[in-house]
């Protein structure tokens with residue numbers, strides 16, 4: 001299970017994203033894009049994040065995971081389509097020379113930081 005290591009990495013990045021001059025800043029949420037073929041189980045990653053975040057400066061931050069569909073592209077005819085299951089041939093020309101062009105990503109899209117100085 002590599003989700004815990006990943007959760008810790010995401011937390012590190014989120015903590016580092018807080019500007020130094022915003023001492024009271026709080027990370028409200030971390031928005032993540034995960035490809036359906038990235039071998040990440042979103043529920044498991046979210047669970048690890050929620051557990052690990054309690055020990056950190058960004059306690060209370062929420063992890064939002066958006067799942068990205070798997071898109072394949074045929075190298076012969078250029079046709080692109082979204083697949084639910086791994087596919088091995090082009091839907092249009094039946095060529096076996098295809099490439100998965102999305103579905104493996106794991107990106108932090110945005111981190112929402114709130115400066116609490118105004119509120120307190």
Ligand SMILES: [Zn+2]
Pocket residue numbers: 074075076077078079090091092093094095
């Ligand atoms: Zn094709």
